[in-house]
Amino acid sequence: APAAETTGASSPSPASSAACTKDQLKLVTAGKLTVGTDKPAYEPWFKGDDPSSGQGFESAVAYAVAGELGFQRDEVAWSVVKFDTAFAPGAKQFDFDVNQVSITPDRAKAVDFSKGYYAVKQAVVAVEGGKYADAKDLASLKDAKIGVQVGTTALQAIKDVIKPSQDPNVYNEQIDAINALKNKQVEALVVDLPTAFFVTAAQVENSKIVGQFNATGTAGEEFGLVFQKGNPLVGCVNQAIDKLKANGDLAKIEKEWLGSAAGAPELS
């Protein structure tokens, strides 16, 4: 069965650097690197809903990877790929998709992932002065009504770590979750930490980050680039990511766009 052929992020890549020159890659559109992401593209991952600006963390990562593979900026094309179409079987409209997709073994049965390009942590956001604004640990969130966006690993994190007494509310879109918080339909949101910073800074007045999940909570969760199952491009991209990690470029990009996402208190 095809599912057994590769095991996702850790798949060894025999490709030598020679095979990774741009004219030898098998691409959706020859000569162009087609990168998929959803619309709208949220901050701080992208800026102004324009992935091709190079602004925002994931946009910058995409261009850095493209650069390593030898593509000029104008040789990178963006296509709109809804989150749940990224893993549809069959021919893809992108070479890889970058959309804050967490790498999990289950998912890796359906698609191939690159190596992680960002180690993510989930964070809790609540309204200032609310019941859970000053929670010190995850256990005290047990009775909270929690909101989360579908398709994120936050939901799994809630179930595994907080084990809430009532079902969380699950929304299609980030905007819906945020509005639910504004409407007091939920008492806390769980989102990834960079998003949490953006939400508190720009989207919900009087909101604050209660804290981030501690390392044991969502250990080793990383975002990866999504590839069509069996796409040989993975190897080359992994080389590129390794290089970006080694030469510190990736850290620089992270600092530039997600720099503030450090010092939130950890919730145990």
Place this chain on the structure above:
Amino acid sequence: MTDPLLRVEGVWKHYHRHSVLRGIDLEVRPHEVVCLIGASGSGKSTLLRCVNMLETIDDGSIFLDGREITDPDVDEDEVRRRIGIVFQAFNLFPHMTVLDNITLAPRKVHKVGRAQAEEHARDLLARFGLADKAGAYPDRLSGGQQQRVAIIRALATQPRLMLLDEVTSALDPALVKEVLGIVRELKEGEMTMILATHEMSFAREIADTVCFLDGGVLRERGTAEQIFTDPRDPRTRDFLRSVL
């Protein structure tokens, strides 16, 4: 001469630009049986519907028991309670049994208790030979039986006046007889009635008074004997010649 039970005075009715009743005058005394005859489209049904206030007249007045019922202040439902009408097509309620068809108005309009209403209904059904059909639905009855039930339904509200609109015209000749039988019985029971009919021989037998309608005008009025043997109006004569 007793006071009339019904008095129709100069009644006009228009549909769009077409005058269907053109100033009808008519009186019906208690216990009198009046037959309306006339060609198809002459306005017989319309006149009956106006008397029962199913149509609003465009001019003239109608008095029932001396009170004007065409006055805008009159409670139409109250008036209808005193008049029974049976239509050309039978119009039983298909979703109700015969018994429920008959007891609906007594129970809901006249506020008679269910037991009493049903007893009365069963009496009527027995009297007219339909005792075993009380629980049947209308679509299980023959046309003649349906029409008899329709008459009983109208009777059950104990109306002062019965209007019968060609109650046999949708029936097979074989079924006509049973319905005419019931009308005869009503006459024997001294019911006041207006009948619109195409059955000339029946009209002749049962009517005290016969009225001939022609294009919305009441052309001639007289005893059955006089109209059928000695019509005065030439149009009456033409009509009778064409149908007899």
Place this chain on the structure above:
Amino acid sequence: MTDPLLRVEGVWKHYHRHSVLRGIDLEVRPHEVVCLIGASGSGKSTLLRCVNMLETIDDGSIFLDGREITDPDVDEDEVRRRIGIVFQAFNLFPHMTVLDNITLAPRKVHKVGRAQAEEHARDLLARFGLADKAGAYPDRLSGGQQQRVAIIRALATQPRLMLLDEVTSALDPALVKEVLGIVRELKEGEMTMILATHEMSFAREIADTVCFLDGGVLRERGTAEQIFTDPRDPRTRDFLRSVL
């Protein structure tokens, strides 16, 4: 004696457990007019429907022009093309004009060109006094006119045999005459016909042969004169006494 156009031999028809036709034998010669009389439910309509193959018979045979049409190998549509039938209720197609009603079968079944079919239809309409109704929809016609159109529609396919099932029973007495007139004309045109009818006086006038049906059995058969003046079967006598 000429060969019969239609021969019905020992035909049985059951609905569920109820036998509606109980071994009917009947012959119709070319140009003969046969009237079926009998009480409601005696099986007149069913017999006509069996002849037209709208019902499958349960036993017996029917021959048309000497060929057995009840054979499973026979093309029913072809048989029906040679027979015209007009029903108790008129069954015109409400979504078509009179002209289209009449020309549908000639055009689609007999593959006559539109122009020719319409010309023929207009001829027929004119002959029966409906020339001005060609473009009208059935619901704009009076009952009598509708029934006349239904007869013309059946005629337009130039059938060998016409079946008329109580073509006047749904009509006002005033309208009956015009339909009977058309049947008289058909007889004059030497059309072979079977009529089921409740109009005894008409049957007497028009029929060559009268058949009395009773509970699915053909009790008596004879000339109109004989049946009406000297019925032999006691049930025929009873029936005629009850309706005349």
Place this chain on the structure above:
Amino acid sequence: MKDLDPATRDNERTGAWVKSEQQVRREATRRKRALRSGSLATASTVVFLVLILWGVTASPGWPRVQETFFNPEAFVRALPDVLDGFLLNIKIFLIAEPLILLVGLLVAMVRSLKSPIFFPLRALAIAYVDIFRGVPTILVIYLVGFGLPALELQGVPTDLATLGIIALTLSYGAYVAEVFRAGIESVHPSQRSAARSLGLTHGQSMRYVVLPQAVRRVVPPLLNDFVSLQKDTALVATIGPLEALRQAQIHASGTFNYTPYLVAALLFILLTIPMARFTDYLAIRSQRRRGQ
């Protein structure tokens, strides 16, 4: 053929019927023929189905499709959660349905008031129907689900299922009102005349004569709308509660496998098929009544 003496024929014909040999042969021919064409039809249908099935499973992408859409393991894993969510769908359906019937009936009755004095009420009813038939249900759910709580009014419910029920009632009420109205108008005016002529008031005529007949006639289209409603309970997911489709989506996005959707689809089919059969049964019954 000679005419028989009537008495003889009487004896002959009114006796019990014995099937003639000819008829026995005829029926045998018919049976044989029906069998032949029946088998032919069955065979061709089966061949047709097999061809399609073969075409699909022999396609190059089939293994991947099978893996992604028909994965037994994913099916079993998703089933408990999806089933759990499905109970919420059923609950929403069972509460919304009576409310919808009520709203629909009221609006339909208002719309069928003919007198000019009811014009404003009627206008209100028409506006309601137009708006809520026109707006996609999912938008109504958005507006009610996020808009209503945002007003922060006293007494406005905040429970998600309740908000969903309100939204579905508003949306489907408009449809059902139209169905009822059609039913009311399909009752022949002479029935109303007959009721009025017996002295029943407008309200009584409606209640005892028109509505009972109207309701009977609209049962099939109403059941159709019920089927849609059962399915549209899934849209309530938008405002947050964990119903079947949402549970399927969560499983699907967690494993990148679409099989959980199949679980949801099967559950919905299992719920709607009995309803469809019931609609059919009613239709056939009413046809029998008409005496075909």
Place this chain on the structure above:
Amino acid sequence: MKDLDPATRDNERTGAWVKSEQQVRREATRRKRALRSGSLATASTVVFLVLILWGVTASPGWPRVQETFFNPEAFVRALPDVLDGFLLNIKIFLIAEPLILLVGLLVAMVRSLKSPIFFPLRALAIAYVDIFRGVPTILVIYLVGFGLPALELQGVPTDLATLGIIALTLSYGAYVAEVFRAGIESVHPSQRSAARSLGLTHGQSMRYVVLPQAVRRVVPPLLNDFVSLQKDTALVATIGPLEALRQAQIHASGTFNYTPYLVAALLFILLTIPMARFTDYLAIRSQRRRGQ
């Protein structure tokens, strides 16, 4: 009252009608009364509406709701994109509708074949209707939109709008088939007898007599289904194309303001209201025909 001489009465009555004074008074009374109750009804309706409006706008959350749902600036900003997306909805609708009618008609005709030899075909038709009426449209769109291209078959379209149209056709075809079937069955059997008795074959009877009448009768429920379809074109968004609702969603997510949804809602209403009015018109016309 004395009987008049017939001739006199003739002259008197057949002349032109002059409204009597009494009638003039009577009509004046009626008009006055109608006016009074009419104004009362209008007033109460207006008061009712004003109260509701006031209740909403005076609520503590109203400024926020107004800002989030009724923001003129966001409205204007979203309009061009949503309108652009709406053209895709209309395109999908216009292509899907004839296909649906075709599928529905075929399936309905197969289902109305009564002979036992057609049993397998009929079973196929029933299975199709059951499955596709039972599964939420959105699931059909998922399965077709993601499953069909995944088969990688030759000649299978990959265009998203085309896939959406296929899915909608499958889903609505089942509904429309049921509508047509009801229509076919509502044509009185005597019409079929009449056609057959003229020598028309089964097919010809269907084509010239039964179907034309059936189609006329089912126009209102069909239009109802069209309205639903117009709205469900929005579900095609699921598989990716940028139609109106998706555009609205993008704008809403981008600006964290729900007003773009209002834009989409208005566009949908604008499209469906004429259809609703047309349905009404047809219903009234058919009622007139019946001669109320």
